[in-house]
Amino acid sequence: MAPPLFDWFVPCPRGLEAPLAAELAEIGARHLGGAAFKAGAHVPGGVHFRGGWAAGMAANLHSRIASRVLLKIAHGPYRNENDIYELAYQQQWEQWFTPNQTMRVDITAIKSPLRSLEFATLRVKDAVCDRLRELSGSRPSIDTAQPDVRVFAFLTINECTLYLDTSGEPLFKRGWRLDKGAAPLRENLAAGILRLTGWTPGTPLYDPMCGSGTFLAEAAQVALDIAPGVERRFGFEKLKQYDVNAWQKLKVAAVDAKRAARASRADLQIFGSDISGDMLEKARANLDRAGLPDLSLKQLDARNMVPPADAPGILVANPPYGERIEVRGRGPRGELRDTGRGRREDDDDAFTRAQPDPADAEFFVSFGNALKQRFPGWRAYVLTSDRKLPGLMRLRESTKTPLFNGALECRLFRFDLVAGSVRNRPTSE
Numbered sequence: 001m002a003p004p005l006f007d008w009f010v011p012c013p014r015g016l017e018a019p020l021a022a023e024l025a026e027i028g029a030r031h032l033g034g035a036a037f038k039a040g041a042h043v044p045g046g047v048h049f050r051g052g053w054a055a056g057m058a059a060n061l062h063s064r065i066a067s068r069v070l071l072k073i074a075h076g077p078y079r080n081e082n083d084i085y086e087l088a089y090q091q092q093w094e095q096w097f098t099p100n101q102t103m104r105v106d107i108t109a110i111k112s113p114l115r116s117l118e119f120a121t122l123r124v125k126d127a128v129c130d131r132l133r134e135l136s137g138s139r140p141s142i143d144t145a146q147p148d149v150r151v152f153a154f155l156t157i158n159e160c161t162l163y164l165d166t167s168g169e170p171l172f173k174r175g176w177r178l179d180k181g182a183a184p185l186r187e188n189l190a191a192g193i194l195r196l197t198g199w200t201p202g203t204p205l206y207d208p209m210c211g212s213g214t215f216l217a218e219a220a221q222v223a224l225d226i227a228p229g230v231e232r233r234f235g236f237e238k239l240k241q242y243d244v245n246a247w248q249k250l251k252v253a254a255v256d257a258k259r260a261a262r263a264s265r266a267d268l269q270i271f272g273s274d275i276s277g278d279m280l281e282k283a284r285a286n287l288d289r290a291g292l293p294d295l296s297l298k299q300l301d302a303r304n305m306v307p308p309a310d311a312p313g314i315l316v317a318n319p320p321y322g323e324r325i326e327v328r329g330r331g332p333r334g335e336l337r338d339t340g341r342g343r344r345e346d347d348d349d350a351f352t353r354a355q356p357d358p359a360d361a362e363f364f365v366s367f368g369n370a371l372k373q374r375f376p377g378w379r380a381y382v383l384t385s386d387r388k389l390p391g392l393m394r395l396r397e398s399t400k401t402p403l404f405n406g407a408l409e410c411r412l413f414r415f416d417l418v419a420g421s422v423r424n425r426p427t428s429e
């Protein structure tokens with residue numbers, strides 16, 4: 001008998017939907033021997049697909065870009081919280097978990113007319129608990145920090161979809177990062193950016209502001225074929241039913257591949273530098289915990305960078321921005337123009353409207369010069385929330401891709417540093 005098929009939704013950082021769909025198709029071809037993922041619609045922030053348990057589990061284990069993998073339980077129209085309660089109450093939650101397990105409910109909504117999403121969340125929780133109590137005499141308790149089971153509800157203007165989470169902790173938590181810097185990039189955003197750059201193993205890759213080493217670790221794991229989830233557990237392992245045999249096969253293959261990678265002596269051509277010795281220590285510790293060989297890491301001001309390889313390659317960086325993390329190795333900080341609105345960490349508008357700090361501006365001019373003068377033939381990709389960065393670097397971007405780093409709207413700027421014909425930008429821009 002053919003294994004049952006389900007509908008799944010895979011959320012990801014906004015802007016990475018197409019790379020995620022391509023990645024899922026590759027996972028099917030490489031790890032499940034064919035078209036295990038029947039691709040569905042892309043929507044802002046995720047991708048739908050249809051497939052069996054093996055596909056859902058392989059997405060958890062192998063997707064670098066997914067934030068979670070959600071199993072669709074129900075879908076229906078609603079006008080008020082009672083309709084949502086009824087929809088949730090009718091589902092056979094008892095098939096999936098027991099009242100002895102803890103749970104948590106989350107709601108995401110787009111254009112929902114409901115006044116309080118908290119109240120709607122409470123109604124879903126009540127419905128699940130009421131159903132289990134009526135069937136078994138006891139109800140699950142709520143644990144918002146480390147629940148055994150997570151239920152997600154997604155509301156549009158008049159439709160509600162209920163999902164059971166199969167990931168547990170979000171998938172960007174690979175299980176190896178202990179040492180973070182002040183502003184580490186989420187692993188799944190870094191992995192998606194690497195895919196957008198078109199980098200393939202063997203091509204030199206250089207991050208001159210590598211911080212805790214997120215781009216480097218993701219790239220090295222791709223090069224060595226280490227599954228991003230091989231070190232961690234998943235939410236589905238706590239459910240009453242999943243395909244245990246298929247999971248054993250997937251997991252054993254991933255553990256074997258990681259063992260083979262540890263023994264590899266391949267020259268990965270992946271390089272990092274940072275002005276901060278502390279950050280490089282963190283990067284080294286993270287790379288080690290991720291099961292990766294030593295990579296070339298140097299303490300260096302990015303203004304003094306030189307190509308780390310003979311052949312041209314891909315440079316990728318997310319430079320310091322705003323108050324969250326400062327450019328270092330430059331003069332005293334100037335005054336920021338007051339936007340009159342106060343500033344928050346994620347207040348992109350306030351940041352982009354503020355005049356660049358003169359010392360930061362000097363850093364970006366020098367960084368742009370270093371690219372133009374010393375990196376002919378390279379392609380550079382810079383992720384920033386500052387839309388004026390190309391102007392500051394006096395370079396004209398070839399493409400700019402909108403991406404979200406959490407709630408922060410960013411651009412991934414691409415600069416083609418063609419030998420002898422760098423497209424300079426007038427300084428006044």
Ligand SMILES: C[S@@+](CC[C@H](N)C(=O)[O-])C[C@H]1O[C@@H](n2cnc3c(N)ncnc32)[C@H](O)[C@@H]1O
Binds near residue numbers: 185211328
């Ligand atoms: C936003 S963080 C990068 C985070 C990194 N992608 C990660 O995942 O951890 C910016 C990094 O730039 C470094 N930095 C600041 N000024 C620098 C300079 N002048 N030259 C090189 N690196 C610098 C900081 O030490 C910090 O690690």
